[in-house]
Amino acid sequence: KAGVTQTPRYLIKTRGQQVTLSCSPISGHRSVSWYQQTPGQGLQFLFEYFSETQRNKGNFPGRFSGRQFSNSRSEMNVSTLELGDSALYLCASSFLTTGGRETQYFGPGTRLLVL
């Protein structure tokens, strides 16, 4: 079974631009979560989507948004980029049931550099 894939793997943008990152979950997984990882703040939760609905949201400004499509693929968008948005963005998918949560499996990440 193929793992979680993220595109692009690397991205360089300038301040003020916007960016869209994509995540394709493991087949059959309908929950997709996004995390931002920086040396200073560690791993921070951005949001989780399940069946095209946002289930949970972290403490990030409105410039960070996401969505999920009917095939469970998810995108996150960051508008008006700031230098502090430079980070590794990780996507994780899991198989969520009424019986509870399953393990989250991570993609390779997208490394974003804002100049």
Place this chain on the structure above:
Amino acid sequence: AQTVTQSQPEMSVQEAETVTLSCTYDTSENNYYLFWYKQPPSRQMILVIRQEAYKQQNATENRFSVNFQKAAKSFSLKISDSQLGDTAMYFCAFIPSFGNEKLTFGTGTRLTIIP
């Protein structure tokens, strides 16, 4: 709110030796999962081992095992016969079994295996 604490920022051990990484957590939940993830220099977050809180038996995966002490809210990872490929950041993580909760990570332990 849940918190996860990893008190060892860095550790090093000789190849083939055994090393134990510490993790404590705080929660009022009774049903939850605990994980150890490994993040090598490639930055891919890889699941090492998972423990369900309702299971008294400690989880094991080949050379990796945990010491789960629910009452003490402690979840340590033991790596036996350490190998050079074990060099990585190790993150302890927690998530409630139910509800719209996010995966909460510790700050990580940087483990170096010395040849």
